Amino acid sequence: MANITKAPAGFEGPGFFATKIDSVVGLARKNSIWPLPFATSCCGIEFMATMASHYDLGRFGSERLSFSPRQADLLMVMGTIAKKMGPVLRQVYEQMAEPRWVLSVGACASSGGIFDTYSVLQGIDRIIPVDVYVPGCPPRPEQILDGIIKIQELVASESIRRRDSAEYKELLASYGMQ
Amino acid sequence: MDAAFVSEKIKSRFGDKILADEMLYDMQCITIRQESLHDLVRFLRDDESLGFGFLTTMNAMHFPDAGEKFSLVIHLHAWKQNYRLRLKAFTNQDPPTFPTFTNLFPAANWMEREAYDFFGFRFTGHPDLRRILNMDDMEGWPLRKEYPLEDQARYDKDDKMFGR
C-alpha cells in the first residue's frame, strides 16, 4: 500500500474516515501551491536555479508557475523592490484571490538589504503583509525551499475561516486594503 | 594616432578655447570652455583623420566646494585608430545647460536624461528630457553632494548603533 502522505488525525472505520475539514483542505492546498514568481533581481536567478532540475521546486507541488496573479496562491517576492515598483507590487497583491500567501525571499525584499538608499523600499512588509521571510543575499536554493516548506506548514495548519475573521480583516486594514 | 597629433589638430581649430590638455594615467584628457564642447565633439566625429565615431559614455560631476561647480565629462573612442579621449567642460551655471548631443550620437539620449535626473543638467534641444531612473515626481537631484543617501522615512534605525 503506497504511502503518499501522512493522513491527518481522524477517526477511521470500515469505508469512512472522519476528520476536520480544515485538515483535509489544508493537506490538499499545501501540496499544490501555485507560486507567482515576482523576480526582480539577483534572487530571481537563484529562483531560476531552484526551478531547474538540481533543486527542483516541482516536487513540492509547485510545478506550474502562474504569472497571472488571478491564478496564483503564493506571491514570491524575490529581489529588491524600489519605491517606483511598490505600487506595482501592491496592485499585483491586491489582484490575487484569497487564500493567498506571501514569501519574501532575500534580504532586499525583507528589509531593504544592503541598499539603505533613497530609492529602495526598506522591506515589502511596509506595503503588503508577509507570511515568511527568507534571509540571504542571495539565499541558497535550499534556503528558498526551506521557506516554501514553512509556507506549506502555514497552509496546512490554517483554518478555512481565517480569511473571514476579524483579525485578518484588521491586518488588511492596517495596510489600507479591504 | 597619438596625443600630440590630436592636440595639434584640436589646437589649430579651437586654439584659445582649450583650457587644459594632459595625459592622465593612460588617457588624454582635454578641458574646453562650456560653449565650445558641442563644436569640439562634432569636429572630432566628422574630421576624417580623427574619426571619433563611438560615444563611450557621458556623465556629470558636482564639486560643491570648487569655483566651477559642475562639469560634464565625455569619453570618446576612435575605433580605426583605437584611441580613447576624455573631454571635460566646467561651468558654474545652476542649472548647468549644454546643447544636446543627440544630433551627433543618438546614444546620448538616455545619458543626458541620466545627467538631468541625477544632477539637474539641462540639454537644449533634447527630444524628451525627463527623469529616467528615479520616480517622476521626485524633487531634488540625488547625486548632488548635498542630497542624503539614506531613506529619510526610516523610523527603525537606532542612531546609537549607527554611530550618529
Add this chain to the structure above:
Amino acid sequence: MNSQNSQEIAHKDYTTLNLGPTHPATHGIFQNVLTMDGELIVSAEPTIGYIHRAFEKLAEKRPYYQITPITDRMNYCSSPINNMGWHMTVEKLAGIKIPKRVDYLRVIIMELARISDHLVCNSVIGVDSGAMTGFLYVFQFREHIYDIYEAICGARLTTNIGRIGGLERDFPQDAWTRIDKLLVDLPKGLKEFEKMLVRNRIFMDRTINCGPLSQEMAMQYSFTGPNLRATGIDYDVRVMNPYSSYEDFDFIIPVGTHGDTYDRFMVREQEMWESISIIRQALQKLEKLEDKTSFHADVPAFYLPPKDEVYTSMEALIYHFKIVMGETDIPKGEVYHCVEGGNGELGFYLVSDGGRQPYRLHLRRPCFIYYQAYPEMIKGAFLSDAILTMSSMNVIAGELDA
C-alpha cells in the same frame, strides 16, 4: 510626435498594450507601453528605473573594498567580471602591478562567468520561443560553475571574488578538479544544446530576421558586446584594450552578419566555445609558469597581510588596521577602465580625491546604453518577435538601472 503622425493615429484604431514591469518574458523589470496596430507594433515607450538602487551614490560613501559587493549586483549573471573590472580600476589608479599568475587565474574566473552569462541568455531565448528543455539541461552546467565559485570564494551568485591586489586565496585543489571536469562535460552539454536549437527549423524560422540591427545603428547607439558583434563589427575590449594578460591568449572574435536574433544567439554560442578554449590555454600557461604560488601582488598597503604576521610584526599590524578601517592612501586622480562583460564594454570612471571613499564613481553600463535602441528595433514587428528580441539582447535589470 509631428502632426502627420497624429493624423495617422487619429484615423487608425491603435491599441495600447502595457508590457508591464512584471511579465514572464521580460527577464528583469522594465516596462514598455506599446502602441499596436493589431499584432504589429507601431511604437514603444520604455520606462526603466523599477530597480534603481543608487549604486553610484552608494559608492561615494563606502571605502574601496566595500564597493565590490555593489558591483556584484550589476550584471548578476556574471558577477565575477564586474568584481575583476572594479579591482583592476583601483589597481590602475593606485599603480599596482599584478603578477602573471594572478592574471591567468583572473582570466579563468572571468571566462567561467562569461560562459555562465551566455548560458542563461541562450537558454532563455529558447524558453521564450517555446523550447523549455534546453534551459533545464543547461542550468546543470551553471550549477557546476557555481560549485567552482563556491570552492574559490564561498558564494554562488554574488561572488565578491578577489581583492584589490589579487585574489583572497589560491584556488583549492577541489576547484582545479572541478574545472577539469567541467572542461570535459561542458563541451558535450553544449553540443547537445546546440543539436536541439541551432539547425532546428522552427527555431530558425522564429529567430531569423527577428529584430535586425544594422551596423550604422549599432554604432550610433553605442552598442557593444555580442549584440554589436552580431551585426558584423568585431569590437571586443579584450582585444582592443587588453587587460589581465589577455594579449597572451589566442582566440577568435565571432561575428554575425544580419544582427538579428539568430545571429545574436549564434555569436553567444561561439563565444562560449572560445571561452572554453581560453580556459584550456590558461591552464596550460599556468603549468608553464615558474611562479606556482603567488595569488596576489606584494602591496601590503592595499592587500591584507597574512594573519600570523599581523600578530607578530608591527608593520603588518599597522597595514591591517589601516586597510580594515579604510584609511588606505589611494592617490588623487581619475581613471577610466573597461572590461569585456557579458554584454559588452563595462566601464568604471573613478575619480578620487585622495580620501577613503571615491569622490565619484560612474559606471558605464552596456545594457543601459543599448536598450535605448529597442523601440527602433521592434518598430513594425510582431509582438512575439518583440519579446524574442528583448530576450536576445540580454537586458539585465540590475545593469540597466544600477
